[in-house]
Amino acid sequence: MQDAKNVTITDSEWMVMRAIWTMGHATSRELIDAMNELEGWSASTTKTLLHRLIQKQAVAQHGGSRPFTYKPVVGEKESMAAAADDLFDHMCAMRAGSTIAGVIQSRELSRADIANLQAILAEKAKTAPEEVQCNCLPGDQTC
């Protein structure tokens, strides 16, 4: 799988990727139908997005003959991780904790997810610093 870090997937493109990831692989017809039902998009719109994703090498065309099959080239997990990292990279490091807290509160998580997060946190607690420094401006500040 190609490095998801190098590909920027836009909001509309995400919708298509989600469908492809979930289906595993799909024909354009299947995608067009799914996108029409999900987002009300015209066939053209889905085609364009699919095309852009191919150019970005986030998706690849398979099967030599005409009704091609489309498959993801970038993984869902990696892409999501990259998008999340990208977001947090733009925010104040000092606020990451409370932002994560907000996300956890507003999302549905399974028992397994929670157990996993608890394990990660327990481990992380061992080496956690007392304070995280604000990194918004040159020099030390507190935001």
Added chain:
Amino acid sequence: MQDAKNVTITDSEWMVMRAIWTMGHATSRELIDAMNELEGWSASTTKTLLHRLIQKQAVAQHGGSRPFTYKPVVGEKESMAAAADDLFDHMCAMRAGSTIAGVIQSRELSRADIANLQAILAEKAKTAPEEVQCNCLPGDQTC
């Protein structure tokens, strides 16, 4: 403070907001200098961004006379929460847990942050479902 949900702050604009949030309030000169040092931007660029933020009502101009003071209208915490929610809204609900896990692992968190997250998780565990359903396509799927 105005509802951060309604304002879309772009990547470049975020940089300016971070500076304003950290400084609490600032003159354009201060912002221009900070942005030049941080991002290497020309004065014009910062001015434009500041302007757009004013139009979006994310920032307000204060003080009647010429060297105006600029202050945030939207809060940092709310804006970050909105941005994070926006991101997770576009992703498969089923994958939120592992994405959060990745974020936690890659970010620096203080002891207090961790304790807070642990408390939230403990509470959330009480009512957590066994499974979270994939919401990428119509009908139940697993992605």
Added chain:
DNA sequence: CTTATTAGTTTACAACTGTAGTCACAATAA
């Protein structure tokens, strides 16, 4: 007061996005 300097407003412009129409060609049906 006149001039120089700074701060604020307008305009610019290419790249990227969201959304979609049209054209061309391969596959299929007649």
Added chain:
DNA sequence: TTATTGTGACTACAGTTGTAAACTAATAAG
């Protein structure tokens, strides 16, 4: 083998974003 249709490629076009120059109005310096 020709007409039809499904599928993929190319074109379109307005709005947003990143980046910045040019212009104008206010203030400070002389």
